[in-house]
Amino acid sequence: MxxxxxxxxxxxxxxxxxxxxxxxxxxxxxxxxxxxxxxxxxxxxxxxxxxxxxxxxxxxxxxxxxxxxxxxxxxxxxxxxxxxxxxxxxxxxxxxxxxxxxxxxxxxxxxxxxxxxxxxxxxxxxxxxxxxxxxxxxxxxxxxxxxxxxxxxxxxxxxxxxxxxxxxxxxxxxxxCKDVTLPTLTATMTFTRVSPTSSATESSTGGGGNNNENTDEDDDSGGGLSGGAIAGIVIGVLAGVGLLALGLLLCLRRRRRPSSPKGSIFNQPSPARQGPATMAQAANSTAPQGYEVLPGGRIARMSALEGHSGDSPSHHRDTSSAAGGIAAVGGYQRRDNSSSDEFTSSPPSSETRGGVLRPPPTKPRRHGSLSSNSALGSSVPQSPSSAGGFSSPQGVASQQSEQLPFFKDYYSQDDIHPGDRIAVLWAYQPRATDEFALERGDMLKVVGIWDDGWATGVMLNERAEEWEARRQAQRDSGVSNASGRRDSSPAAEGEIKAFPLTLAFLLSSSMADVKANAEALVPKFKLDRVLNQDQAGRRISLYGSIDDQSALLILERAPFPTSQTYLANVPAQLAQIQNLGANDIYHWFMGRSGTETSKPDDANFFADLKINLIYPCTETHVKKYSKQGVRFVTETPSIYKDHIRPYMLSKREEGRLNWVFNIIEGRKEVEDVIYRTKLGEAGDEGFLMLPDLNWDRKTLDALHLLALVERRDIWSLRDLRKKHIPWLQHMKARLIDATVKTYPSIEPDQLKLYVHYQPTYYHFHIHIVHVQLEAGATQATGKAVGFESIIETLSAMAGNDEAGMDGITMSYTLGEASELWTDIFEPLKSSGAASRSQ
Incomplete structure (x- = not known):
């Protein structure tokens, strides 16, 4: 190329x-x-x-x-x-x-x-x-x-x-596409159907005369094909090539698959049907008894196939060639003693599928939603009796679905037929007004089945659990379906609507059987490759196969149960615990639940729990980790000076920063430090970086590092001044450089730096995280402030080098149990002084 x-x-x-x-x-x-x-x-x-x-x-x-x-x-x-x-x-x-x-x-x-x-x-x-x-x-x-x-x-x-x-x-x-006018593509070549009674002499004579009269005109016109004619030929040829390729692919795939039991199929088209050759033929043909074209969308046309509302018999004979052609296609017979009122019932398995399946007068199609007069755009549900707008005539080559006599149940060895009752296994949200909203356990009666995996039906006034209990009660009481009338169908409600048939199963199987069949699929999964791992490694997407069919398996850590008995036993029942480090009252580990003989340092050891321990803890810790309401507050420069700064001082004097000073002075976590300036030599510009205690130190997409400055005069971002800009820029460059050198698979533009305000502790520190670490509360608006944003704010700030972040108004979130809320902002709110310049 x-x-x-x-x-x-x-x-x-x-x-x-x-x-x-x-x-x-x-x-x-x-x-x-x-x-x-x-x-x-x-x-x-x-x-x-x-x-x-x-x-x-x-x-x-x-x-x-x-x-x-x-x-x-x-x-x-x-x-x-x-x-x-x-x-x-x-x-x-x-x-x-x-x-x-x-x-x-x-x-x-x-x-x-x-x-x-x-x-x-x-x-x-x-x-x-x-x-x-x-x-x-x-x-x-x-x-x-x-x-x-x-x-x-x-x-x-x-x-x-x-x-x-x-x-x-x-x-x-x-x-x-509302106001878009599509080009009209009209073929300039027409093909006349030759009558079988026409003689060769007549045809050649007529044609010869024509040619002789128009020889000059044809020569002048050039004899080439127009764009429309070429398009028609091209589309036809390509469609044939595509179908040939698809047929070859299906044959190859069919060889790999085991044969379907009872010869049932997922997608078997209904009988091929002849479209009208000419308008004259369509006008002269008489509609078969029992067929009338109903107005409306997908549901109205589909329901026309399911039996006639008039007095025509459900079985009839027709000696015409058309009727013979239809009868040659395998369908199934409607039973006269059906338990349903107006819909066909599924035949017993002993009956032969050799009856007549009546083809529709035209192939149905599903309305799109792009047209303003689409039946699906109407707020009125479609039904066989609805008098909605007529759809456009169906062309022979238009995109249409075909009716099926039955459909293979995904969850059993049985086939689903029109008239069968099915139960919904998976919930479904409709995308059009003529589709059902389905919940697990809903019951439906099937009316029509289509080769695109969709069906039409009516909702039943009974849940699958109720049906299962009623059937079990009949069994326990000795009632046999074989000795009497089959169990009555629950009453139907509402109109006919469409639904994906693959979401439901046939009620010949119990819910327990279907559940067991579905659960048996997971152990059969064979892994091919890992597609993705997200949510800090707590969810993983796997690609593989089940019975030689492609499958996706998404694994996600389930929420912890809230049972007091279970939670009380979790710490004592951990199979293994691996110590990651400790500093002052803070300890962190990796743990594995269940019974396991491998030791933490074994190569095959892996953890399913990240454990943080605060011991002994304070009331402040308890409040921080308790469930509480959240408030959004505004801190003006005056509120910071009069209330927040004194509060910060009191917390520093309580000795809550011992663990920070242990790291800075090299007494704790020395082996974990990734980068630091030499202690004491960099003066006010000294800093260090190490893994944050919330990171498992393995999942790079969840990377979380912590940088601590050596200087002790900067408690929070409020203490930063314009004069600190060169130091902040230098520190940012060194932190990013050290991170990518330590973890070579990470590039600089995959990192982001931020600072918390309000922070958990009042010694200036910076968080360095991977951009794919999913943002939780610690990265939310009202908590995290971008490091670059701080530098830009200081750069654009008016004033001399002493102008700083303490002169601007900041807003953030607070828990209702926080002392900042109970002791400062709630009283200010009550007095009307909160968020007001003073």
Whole structure:
């Protein structure tokens, strides 16, 4: 691949910048003007020429062409997935079919776009979903359409399945596409259906006369294909190639999977159905008895498939070829003695699935949310009886779902059929007005099943737990379903709505059985790699497989139980304790719960508890760690001078800083000090740095260091002056330099420094943390003040070198049990003096 912009690249930032400029200018000119032959290309604004995933496809080409010269490994040169390449090529076809963007394209446009697809999908790994890279993961913004609003709106347009794609919501497509007019792409070639009774003589004669009369006109017109015709051909060819690739992939994956019991399937399409060939045929055909087109959205159209509300029988014979074709497809028979009132019931397992499954008059589709007249945008729930607005006619090639006769239950060996009762295992929040809000234990009766994993149904007036208890009571009393009528269905409530079928299970299994089946999945997880570790190492995301299927396992430390009995026994039942250090009344350890024979210094020892011990503790400590309300207060310079400064002095005189002086004077934690100026030689500028007692000293993403200054005249940030700026800047540089030298995998821009106000103790200290350490209360607004912000505030401050932080107003949070609140700010609030200049 010729990539002239690479000569200007020196790092990742310059690569991104140069590639973006190349795509916007040189690439568009070469691709659409020089290669595709488009006339009147506007190179001043190429946004709408951006085919989906263009940047990703170019990056893929650069990587694949660099494998041999750069010696890239397989993991470094993972190819783009073939379906992403197909989406790129289809998008190119869409762009070039718009005469306003690309008029009079080259006659070999089809071959050129097909070549783009072939080159992109050429690597063998492009069909392996475990190793190939989906383009949407690399280019998720704007659904992969760059700055092309036309591309985004064509993808997320109302009425298609894409309209509910997550990227459409993230791109705010509904709002952005309100007033966007998409180009009308009309094919200029039409194909006439030849009657089977027409003779060869008649056809040739008619055609010959026509040609003779218009020879000159045809010669003048050039005989080339228009942009719309080429687009139609390209999209058809690419769709066929994509389906062929997908079929090959599915065959390969099917070989690895064990066969599904009873031959059941997750996604089996309903009978293929013939669309009307011409308008005349549609007008002459008579709708089968029992079919009437209902108005409204997804629910109204879906419910039309589930039986007729009139007097037509549920079983009928039809000797026509159409009826014979339908009957040839395996469905299941409706039982006349169904326990449901108007919906079909699931057949017993002994019945043969050989009945008639009536196809819908048109393929249903799920309404998008981009149209202002969408049925899903209505506040009135849709139902078979709703008289909502009619949807647009369904095209044969539109994005639509097909009905299934049954669906494989994810949590048992059974199949789910229309009419079956199911229980919800996982909660679900609806994204449209015609979807159910589901809670664990809800019960539904299935009305229709669709090949996109969705179903329609009605909510039942009973919970799964109640149904389970009622069934158990019947068993205990000796009642047998075989000896009498099957257990009655709970009454249904509300209208028909949609829901994801994979969130529920068939009620032929008990809740306990389903729970056991679900719990059996976790031990079968096989780890492949660690994806992420966050929340200071308390949550980890793992990628692996279960039964050769990809799986994600997210592990997170669960909250401690509040049982007094349990908590009282925790300290005595720790398997191992590893001492990290002690200073004055403060001690910290790593511990492992349970029974374990390994010793703390063993290589395989790891802890699941970080333990801090304050012994003996004071009433102040008790208040600090107790649950309490929080107040936000404002400290003016006068309040600081008259109240806060005297309070700080009293606390220093209580001897609460002995542990700090032990570290500074080298009596404690000497082995933990990472960096320090030589004691006494740096004078007022001396300082040191060591791990904070809240860090486990292993998880670098949770790095937390503490810097203590040697000088004792600075109690808090309030004592800093303009004259201290050079010292603060020098200290910041030394702290960052020492940290990255001690932990080489950390870079300077992955660190942040801050100071607390109010601090826990009144000796100036600085916190150094990794930027990925999740911000808790100690980094919250009203507690942490950025070190750089302090330096900038002092630099911008008016006055001489003695001007300082004690002259500004500061706001922060206080616990209601804090002495600062009870002894200072609450009385000031009562007197009306708080937060007021004096």
């Amino acid at each position: 010729n990539s002239p912009f690479l000569r200007y690249v020196s790092d990742r930032a310059s690569f991104d910048s140069q590639l973006s400029n190349y795509v916007q200018r040189d690439y568009m000119q070469r691709q659409y003007q020089s290669l595709f032959g488009c006339s009147s290309v506007d190179l001043t604004n190429t946004s709408d020429l951006y085919a989906r995933f263009t940047t990703t496809v170019l990056c893929n080409a650069i990587v694949q062409n660099s494998i041999e010269p750069c010696g890239l490994s397989e993991s470094q040169s993972r190819p783009l997935c073939a379906d992403s390449c197909a989406e790129f090529a289809q998008s190119e076809a869409y762009v070039t079919s718009d005469d306003q963007l690309c008029s009079k394209p080259s006659s070999n446009l089809l071959q050129l776009i097909r070549a783009d697809f072939t080159n992109c999908a050429l690597p063998g790994g492009s069909l392996d979903t475990k190793t190939c890279i989906p383009a949407i993961e690399n280019e998720s913004q704007n659904c992969g359409y760059g700055n092309s609003t036309v591309g985004l709106c064509s993808y997320c347009g109302s009425g298609g399945l894409n309209s509910t794609d997550t990227c459409c919501y993230n791109s705010n497509a509904e709002e952005r």
